[in-house]
Amino acid sequence: MAPYDTLYGVTGLLFAAATPFVWRRFGAHYGLFMLMNLWLPLSSGVFEGMGRYCSVLFPCFIWLATIRSRWIYTAIVVVFAMFYTLGLALFTTVHPLF
Numbered sequence: 001m002a003p004y005d006t007l008y009g010v011t012g013l014l015f016a017a018a019t020p021f022v023w024r025r026f027g028a029h030y031g032l033f034m035l036m037n038l039w040l041p042l043s044s045g046v047f048e049g050m051g052r053y054c055s056v057l058f059p060c061f062i063w064l065a066t067i068r069s070r071w072i073y074t075a076i077v078v079v080f081a082m083f084y085t086l087g088l089a090l091f092t093t094v095h096p097l098f
Helices: 003-026 028-043 050-054 058-065 070-092
Strands: none
Touching: 003 028, 003 050, 003 058, 028 050, 028 058
C-alpha cells in the first residue's frame, strides 16, 4: 500500500468517526448527508481520491468550527497548517498531490 493510500484511508476513517458528532450536533439531515457521501467511496475498498470525497463534507468542518475548547481549537489549527504546508511544498516542487 502506498503512503498516499494510508493517508486517504485515515482521512476517510476520521470523517466517518466524526459523523455521529455531526448527527448529534446538527441533526439527521447533515448526518445522513455525510453517511451517503462516505458510503460509496468507503465501500469500494480503494482509498484513492478519498481526500476529494471528504473535502466537500462541509458539515464536518462546520462541526469543527463549533468546538469551544481553546486547546482543541489550537490543535486543529496546527494540524491544518501542517497539511497546508505539506501540500504547498508538494505543489511547488511539482510532485503529485494524489
